[in-house]
Amino acid sequence: MSSVGGATLAHLPFGDIVIYITPFTLTLFLLALVFTILVIASRPERQLDITFGADRIITKETGLTEMRFRRFMAIACGLASMGAMLTGDVFDFALFTSLVGITNVGIVAAVKSRHVQNAAFQYGLVAMAGTVPLFGAAAMVAATTGTLSMLELAKEATSVVPFAVKAFLVLGVMGEGMAPFYAAKAEMFRAPGAPYVIMCSLSSLLIFLRVIEVVLTV
């Protein structure tokens, strides 16, 4: 098969959904794995509020339940990214990508700040709207080619999926992966407990890289 990601190293069959590993997807998978382990191991940062004039420094405490919830979401996000990196089925990829989207909402939404929650809500709206092109494109791939498996689609000499359908798929992934926009604005500078927000940016980056491979392969 002519794959953009290099020669296929291994197959892992789950019924109709066959996971295939190429050097490209393996690299992305390891990246997601390393960052998930870092999230499990790391302690949340504490933010300092310095009041000028009053000569006062306040350490913002992150509540234990909030920290545990956000760590859970960050780990789930890491697992979802790993799945999205390896899966060899278009619809399964769409599902993993929307899982990344909803866990990103969870990471940001747990913060007790009106501003951050507003950003999380706006991001959630975009992620929810993003499922429309994502699932629509996957269904159109099935209808126009008769299969959802990327391995089968890659066997064709020329690309059988129409260009506009590919654009629809990329648009859906863009909607799900828009978190860093919000994370950068709402989270890094205003909310305590920074390490988990790395997962937002990293997972978005990874699903963007993967969707390019998917679009070039099918």
Next chain:
Amino acid sequence: MWNEYSVGLFIVLISAAIGFLALARETDDFHRLLLIDLVEIPSLAIIALLGTDLAEALILPGLVVGISELLALSQLYIVKEGLRSRPVKSPGIEVIELAHAPLIISVFLVAYGIVLSGFTGGGIAGLGVIFYIMSRGHSERFEIVEMASGISWAVWIIAFFVFMFLPQYWYMAVMLAAVGILLKVAAKMSLMGTMWGAHDE
């Protein structure tokens, strides 16, 4: 070659474009949420246009993803807007014999739901749990409901692995999956009841 598929796709894409156009012009957060729910219908229609059994199996995940994101976002909206102390009264089902009657009816509904099993069974069993919680005004069982949801998820994963690695035990796997969906739907239904009537005291 305008086949039936393309004609259907043409109509659905026009309705999707109209929906997205409305979404682009809307500025109120709540109406945005409602409009996105509306826009998800064309995406289900695109899947349905596939017209095979696969399409029906793909609609279910598509639908569930939409509903679950709506669940999370509407709760986020409530918290964000600070609407949690709204005066919602639960219907307050009047029962003469407070101790036994709701219990008996609930047990009957749950047992019947287990006999039916699967999706509808989960709905009926969940109804039984809602009825019990509403008639008692209990809300401290929330953690149990949450735990049941987690257990059903784990049961489902086990069923999946049996199907994949021990396919000769397919019968056990399909029964595990049926129990999983029963627990899941029951937990979700009873949760709706708890969330709705939690602040009525």
Next chain:
Amino acid sequence: MIISRISRFISNFDNLLALFAGACVVIAVLLILSLPLPYAENQLYPKSLNAGSPLNPYDRGGPPFTQADIVVQYPENSPYAGYVTAYLTPLSGFMAAHTLYLGTTIVAHPGGILDEILYNTRGLDTVVESTILFIAFGIAAFLFRKGS
């Protein structure tokens, strides 16, 4: 000048949904212009209707505990595909024998073609789907408990 105006528009996160919806409109129009699309003849899990069967839209199998014939992508990966399709619970079997309308409530019973696809051949989809529901439920429950 224009760039700074665009960047000011994008930096307000209230506008991003409008921007995304606008992009969706553009791509939807692009899709409409690229119509008609071909419809592949060899589809997986093709649908066949048999109006006389009590399981009408979903009747694919023979008697329970036999292997029904279904079109899957990789038959070698699911050697037991078709058994779930043919299976009916005793209650469902009773209803199928006495009424003609069991097919309308097929989702209520374990077994059948949809369970075959959902749990066996495309089981990973269902695992991810229930994980999404689990995560969304977790977010809602966390926010709800924090609020009360």
